Amino acid sequence: MKPRFFRRLRDRLLQQEDLNFLLTNRVPRLALTRFMGWFSQLRHPWVSAASIGVWRLFTELDLSDARKTRFDSLHDCFTRELRPGARPFDPDPAVLASPCDGIVGACGSALGLEVFQAKGFPYRVEDLFGSAERAAPFRDGCYVTLRLTSAMYHRFHAPHDGRLRHVTHLQGDTWNVNPIALKRVQALFCRNERAALHARLSVGGHPIALVPVAAILVASLRLHALNLLLHGRYPGPHELPCDVPFAKGQELGWFQHGSTIIVFAPPGFSLCEGVVPGQRLRAGQPLMCLPRGEKSPPLAVAVPGSTS
Structure with a gap:
């Protein structure tokens, strides 16, 4: 299936406010957060590639300005650095x-x-x-x-x-x-x-x-x-x-x-x-x-x- 299908599915879920709130809040939040903290740092090329692939299906993930092109883990991708000059800061002191x-x-x-x-x-x-x-x-x-x-x-x-x-x-x-x-x-x-x-x-x-x-x-x-x-x-x-x-x-x-x-x-x-x-x-x-x-x-x- 194409990424566009998954994004449409995501958008439909997001538009259902009751379901969205239930799925993202009426769950064991702290336990899920700790699990994700552990899972995201698994350093294995297959796990990393599969996780980033699924992530891409449901979001507009753009890695074109990332410093690296390969990531050791999901955490490595989440916390990615950018290429020099990718985020110029307004120099105006005001x-x-x-x-x-x-x-x-x-x-x-x-x-x-x-x-x-x-x-x-x-x-x-x-x-x-x-x-x-x-x-x-x-x-x-x-x-x-x-x-x-x-x-x-x-x-x-x-x-x-x-x-x-x-x-x-x-x-x-x-x-x-x-x-x-x-x-x-x-x-x-x-x-x-x-x-x-x-x-x-x-x-x-x-x-x-x-x-x-x-x-x-x-x-x-x-x-x-x-x-x-x-x-x-x-x-x-x-x-x-x-x-x-x-x-x-x-x-x-x-x-x-x-x-x-x-x-x-x-x-x-x-x-x-x-x-x-x-x-x-x-x-x-x-x-x-x-x-x-x-x-x-x-x-x-x-x-x-x-x-x-």
């Missing part, structure tokens, strides 16, 4: 770039410390961060939700020059984070496994936060700055202070498979033109505009895979 490939979800201005996962489904920033103190700088600020599909590039990068100052790891569940689940599960992002990455920009010392959120089959996160793999069985510590410089476009880490990253900025930031729900973005494209008049030269740090 632009906060998208840290990852993704589909824009809920976005805009926070109402105090309240933001939305979907229309009519608010959640509190302090619940997401696990700290009212760390949420405070983002009161009435700007936020963007970026959902990564399974076929997308799963590494994420620094949206601007700055320093990573603190990481909070929060253990949790592995609900699916697709639009159907976001319309049904209250405060879903605050329930799932996640990490809150707090940073300061070189420009104006502005705080920003990136919150990678795990999902079913996806509950581990590699962070280069801390040389850690954060996951549901990670024993701690969960509050991880640091002081690591980064340059715009520099790789910060990757999801083991894929999920969601939520970007927060303080008041004065605004969404760039074209950043609206449903828009597909690539890492490096404009995401937010810094407050007017604040610019500085980029840090002189080499950035693999980008042209910034």
